[in-house]
Amino acid sequence: MRDYVLLYVNGRRCEVRGAAAFQPLSDLLRNEQRLVGTKIVCAEGDCGSCTVLLGRPRDGKLDYRPVTSCIQYVAQLDGAHVVTVEGLSEPGKLNPVQESFVANHGAQCGFCTPGFMASLAGLYETNCEPSRQDVTRALVGNLCRCTGYDSILASVAQVDGSKWQRLVERYPETKLVAELTEAAQESVTVVDEGRQILKPASLAEAVRMRATYADATILAGGTDLGVVWNKGKREIGTLLCLGEIPELREQTVAAGIWTIGAGVTLADVERTAVTILPQFAALLERFGSPPIKNAGTLGGNIANGSPIGDSMPGLFVLNAEVELVGPAGARRVNLNDFYTAYRKNVILPDELIARVVVPLPTAAERFACHKISKRRDLDISTFAAAILVQMNGDKVTAARIAYGGVAATIVRLPAAEAALVGKPLDDATLRAAGAAARAAVTPISDVRGSAEYRGLLAENVLLKLARELRAPQLAASSNGAAH
Ligand SMILES: Cc1cc2nc3c(=O)[nH]c(=O)nc-3n(C[C@H](O)[C@H](O)[C@H](O)COP(=O)(O)OP(=O)(O)OC[C@H]3O[C@@H](n4cnc5c(N)ncnc54)[C@H](O)[C@@H]3O)c2cc1C
Numbered sequence: 001m002r003d004y005v006l007l008y009v010n011g012r013r014c015e016v017r018g019a020a021a022f023q024p025l026s027d028l029l030r031n032e033q034r035l036v037g038t039k040i041v042c043a044e045g046d047c048g049s050c051t052v053l054l055g056r057p058r059d060g061k062l063d064y065r066p067v068t069s070c071i072q073y074v075a076q077l078d079g080a081h082v083v084t085v086e087g088l089s090e091p092g093k094l095n096p097v098q099e100s101f102v103a104n105h106g107a108q109c110g111f112c113t114p115g116f117m118a119s120l121a122g123l124y125e126t127n128c129e130p131s132r133q134d135v136t137r138a139l140v141g142n143l144c145r146c147t148g149y150d151s152i153l154a155s156v157a158q159v160d161g162s163k164w165q166r167l168v169e170r171y172p173e174t175k176l177v178a179e180l181t182e183a184a185q186e187s188v189t190v191v192d193e194g195r196q197i198l199k200p201a202s203l204a205e206a207v208r209m210r211a212t213y214a215d216a217t218i219l220a221g222g223t224d225l226g227v228v229w230n231k232g233k234r235e236i237g238t239l240l241c242l243g244e245i246p247e248l249r250e251q252t253v254a255a256g257i258w259t260i261g262a263g264v265t266l267a268d269v270e271r272t273a274v275t276i277l278p279q280f281a282a283l284l285e286r287f288g289s290p291p292i293k294n295a296g297t298l299g300g301n302i303a304n305g306s307p308i309g310d311s312m313p314g315l316f317v318l319n320a321e322v323e324l325v326g327p328a329g330a331r332r333v334n335l336n337d338f339y340t341a342y343r344k345n346v347i348l349p350d351e352l353i354a355r356v357v358v359p360l361p362t363a364a365e366r367f368a369c370h371k372i373s374k375r376r377d378l379d380i381s382t383f384a385a386a387i388l389v390q391m392n393g394d395k396v397t398a399a400r401i402a403y404g405g406v407a408a409t410i411v412r413l414p415a416a417e418a419a420l421v422g423k424p425l426d427d428a429t430l431r432a433a434g435a436a437a438r439a440a441v442t443p444i445s446d447v448r449g450s451a452e453y454r455g456l457l458a459e460n461v462l463l464k465l466a467r468e469l470r471a472p473q474l475a476a477s478s479n480g481a482a483h
């Protein structure tokens with residue numbers, strides 16, 4: 001059992017002990033390592049100024065992905081290689097992207113620029129000839145108050161990708177993979193003044209630790225918890241860090257069933273969904289930003305249980321099951337029966353979510369889902385909806401509809417579902433089902449939308465979803481914002 005968090009920063013080995021392990025990565029970098037290129041602006045994962053690359057061993061290689069260091073806590077980074085803006089090029093030299101930003105006025109005040117450099121380095125790591133769309137997608141999580149983005153995009157357009165030196169060439173990949181893989185297989189306990197970090201190396205060990213420390217906070221990707229801690233809304237206490245447990249990171253697709261480990265990141269869920277459930281992939285494309293999806297997990301989204309969490313409406317209508325494990329073994333709960341009240345669920349104190357089991361739509365079934373938010377990108381939903389219908393010819397034989405953002409939990413709409421059964425998916429049927437849906441919900445007004453607006457969405461969204469059911473390829477292009 002190790003008593004420190006082991007990570008590498010820009011190729012240098014760091015053993016982090018005691019109180020230092022309980023802080024955000026951005027604080028460790030800036031205050032203790034004097035790597036002040038990484039900036040802190042929002043401290044909520046929203047602006048991208050603090051973006052760094054996190055390298056993890058995957059299939060014998062180092063996989064580098066951008067994450068927001070303000071909400072990544074050191075506790076969860078055992079066995080990772082962190083690369084900051086200072087580590088993206090030889091000391092005193094600029095890399096081709098940095099040179100182009102200088103030549104093409106890609107920076108003004110420069111405060112956001114290190115974050116842009118990290119996100120772009122993540123892109124060039126796997127794609128040295130990115131299209132404009134690749135670039136804009138990679139930069140969804142990076143906000144700039146000065147440049148208006150045109151000069152940033154023009155700077156990237158001028159980069160000669162053949163001159164890019166990948167991080168796997170810059171840092172000794174074989175040595176890092178060996179050492180970080182070994183670290184990932186070790187258990188860690190760090191204690192500091194009543195707080196402790198527990199990092200189990202296996203699911204069995206995690207279950208034992210969960211049973212012993214029922215008051216521990218489970219920490220996966222930290223994209224919800226990091227924000228809560230930064231806002232001072234909760235003490236850290238005992239942390240059970242699950243993020244890198246191999247069993248929780250597995251995904252399989254077999255016999256029409258997609259099984260997703262609770263620790264699979266949303267980026268990896270999206271990648272798989274592109275081929276097996278493209279409508280869901282299109283929705284996940286609009287989930288947070290790449291750095292958020294590179295850290296945040298599906299298990300975390302479900303356990304967090306926000307009524308505007310984006311993964312849930314789709315998983316509700318797909319009849320997904322949540323597999324919970326504890327000392328008594330494993331049990332499965334249909335997601336439709338999982339939530340009991342606002343952000344309350346049926347997980348027992350000694351249990352954790354191990355995986356999510358998703359039946360994929362059959363040949364007779366059609367699926368669509370939709371997110372509505374004020375901005376297209378990097379915004380929390382105002383309203384979300386999903387539908388699955390079973391068809392016989394042009395008639396609906398069974399229907400499931402779920403909405404988010406209209407009640408304290410995600411809800412199913414039985415009256416609207418009944419209004420579809422036995423009918424064709426024509427406008428008259430959909431309007432009748434929409435009226436039944438609106439009558440069944442009592443949304444509230446908040447900063448994201450009024451109760452009246454949400455009621456209208458509840459009524460009208462079925463027309464849009466049905467259009468996608470009739471032509472599923474539309475879903476990928478139309479999963480847009482409110483306007
Ligand atoms: C900038 C930003 C943008 C975001 N955008 C979106 C968005 O568009 N849509 C959306 O739905 N969400 C969004 N989120 C919220 C967040 O990213 C998701 O809810 C994410 O899935 C949380 O996963 P995590 O692994 O980071 O969870 P964590 O923060 O690690 O944990 C969240 C909760 O789940 C519990 N938990 C985690 N894993 C388990 C487990 N295996 N078993 C039991 N309990 C567990 C934790 O104890 C905690 O209570 C955003 C967050 C930020 C900061």
Ligand code: FES
Pocket residue numbers: 039040041042043044045046047048049050051068069070071
């Ligand atoms: S400081 Fe804004 S995302 Fe981290």
Ligand code: FES
Pocket residue numbers: 106107108109110111112113143144145146147
């Ligand atoms: S250059 Fe000033 S915030 Fe981007």
